[in-house]
Amino acid sequence: MTPTFAAPDTRAIPVRTVTTQGFDDWLASQDVPVRDWVRANGFIGTAGQILRLPAPDMSIARVLLGWGGPKDRVRTRFLFAKAAVALKSGTYALDGDLTANQTEEAALGWLLSAYSFNRYKGDEVEVARLKAPKGVDALRLEAIAAGECLTRDLINTPASDMGPDELEAACRDLAQTHGADIKVTTGDALLDDNLPMIHAVGRASTRAPRLIDMTWGHDGPRITLVGKGVCFDTGGLNLKPGTSMGLMKKDMGGAATVLGLAHMIMATGQNLRLRVLIPAVENAVAGNAFRPGDVLTARNGLTVEINNTDAEGRLVLADALALADETPPDLMICMATLTGAARVALGPDLAPFYTDDDALAMALNHAGHRVRDPLWRMPFHRPYDDMIEPAIADLDNAPSGGFAGSITAALFLDRFVRNTPRFAHFDIYGWNPVAAPARPKGGVGMGARAIFDALPKVLSL
Structure with missing residues (x-):
């Protein structure tokens, strides 16, 4: 379901939103029956309270939503959505x-509170509507x-129904919706087109x-989005333990996020030329799997020693980035569920990003703060x-030692x-x-709303 107003x-x-600080003054301005009802139900404006x-x-007649204090609204994003969930209909x-x-x-x-993933349950969830x-x-x-819901649907779908074929189909549906062009290079044709590491993985x-190579728009600045599309990651011959494999349907989260962002851009008719590149693979185990100790040659001629087949995302992205860089856009964004080290550093809620461009970093940080899509800049630390x-x-x-895993992947x-x-x-x-x-x-999408909000500023730099 696409959420609408x-x-x-x-x-x-x-x-009506009521803060804890302003509660007494608000209550004093109400008539006696309202004051009595509010007191009887213990409403005092605490963050998330509904009456x-x-x-x-x-x-x-009316609904009161506790708005709490300033710290509550910093700690809780989308506080107003609590009312949508509590009210359920109307x-x-x-x-x-x-x-x-x-x-x-x-x-x-x-709008986002209306999202539910019910593909396998089939239960329609009744939701409250809001006037814009x-x-x-x-x-x-x-x-x-709609872009965020697309991202969530793609990630939530299990790998049995979201492999490279199905991810391609989702891209084709999005391209058809917005009149974009799409080209897909598959199987051994990747070798003919000099995309050897995507093929190897x-x-x-x-x-x-x-x-998958999708293009849209004929005028304006050029923007390329590259998304990691590892539809399931067993770890290859360096097989993941079962506890680490359980969420690997989400290893195409970078691809899902750039597709959600692409929808935002195309649906709002931005004046730019968009390219979306998604290397879509499944990292599996078979007799022809790439091995630890192998040396692969990337599209741009660099050789890569494989010290862990579970560090495959950077390999497929490398070929896609090299291809994109041959016709350099004004801005290139790469999104990937790449390292556990990033999660250790920042947890699941903050999206780390790397850039050498201070103006770009500032624009992204400001946008992330404004739209409550939090980001954190990390360093391309060249001594590493x-x-x-x-x-x-x-x-x-896959450098040994375990230090700075997110930084070395970015480098x-x-x-x-x-x-x-x-x-x-x-x-x-x-x-x-x-x-x-x-x-x-x-x-869940991470960073897409911030990027989308920052685009006008970034493209004017």
């Missing part, structure tokens, strides 16, 4: 003294919500590896370059981007381990 002429019940105020006919309108950013966050959070608040761009917010699977330079090849795909990818003026790599998690307002447990 209620029709503008729909009758709506107002939802329905009855009309004389016992229908709902049509509502925002009623409160919120800033423009808070209003936009509230409206988007309400005055001053927000409703179509833009609906496009953002995916050749052991019964589902053929491929590179020797950690990815083994004895017998140009690069090592590895950076070797394949030499001509593009602005480049950022995101090492995302793509999974929400604990349900939160507007963010149920499961697949």
Whole structure:
């Protein structure tokens, strides 16, 4: 289901936000029956509290939502979405003294709260509707919500139904929706097109590896999005333990996220030329699997010593990045569920990103703060370059020692981007381990909303 706002002429019940600091003054301004009802139900404006105020006919006249204090709104993103979940049905309108950013966050959070992944249950979940608040761009917010829901659906779908074939089909559906062009190179044709590392990683699977190349737009700056599309990662011959394999359906979270971002860009008609590159593979085990100790040659001629077949994401991305860099865009973004080291450093909620461009980093950070899509800049620390330079090849795909794993992976990818003026790599998690307002447990987009919000600023730099 694509979340949308209620029709503008729909009758709506107002939802009033009440802060803890302003509660006494607000209560004093109400008539006696309201004051008595509020006191009887223990409502004091605590963050997330919900109270329905009855009309004389016992229908709902208004809804109160506790807005807490400033620290509550910092700690809890999409606080307004708690009302959407609690109310479950009906049509509502925002009623409160919120800033423009808070209003936009509230409206988007309400839309996102309607998301549920019910492909295998089939149960339709009844959701409350919201009228678009005055001053927000409703179509833009609906496009953002639809892009995020696309990302969540792709990640949540198990690998049995989301392999390279199905990921390609999702790309073709998106291209058809927006009139984009798409080209797919599959199987041994990857060798003919000089994409050897994508082929090497995916050749052991019964589902053929491929590179998906989608383009859209004819004018404006050039932007290329590259997303890791490892539809399932067994770890290859360096087989993962079962406890580490359980969430590997999400290893195509980078691809899912760039597709969600691509939808946001195309649905809102941005004046730019977009390219999306997705190396789609399954890292499996068979007699022709690539091995520890092998040396592979990448598209750009660099040789890579394989010291762990479970560090496969950077290999498929390397070929895609090298291809993109041959016709350098104005901006290239790489998104991948790449390293556990990033999660150890920042946890599941913060998306680390790498760039040498200070202006780009500042624009992304500001956007992430504004739209509540938190990011954290990490360093391309060049003194660590020797950690990815083994004895017998140009690069090592899995440096020993265990230190700085996210940084060394980013440095590895950076070797394949030499001509593009602005480049950022995101090492995302793509999974929400604990349900939160507007963010149920499961697949989730990270960084896409921040990138989308930052694009006008970035493209004007």
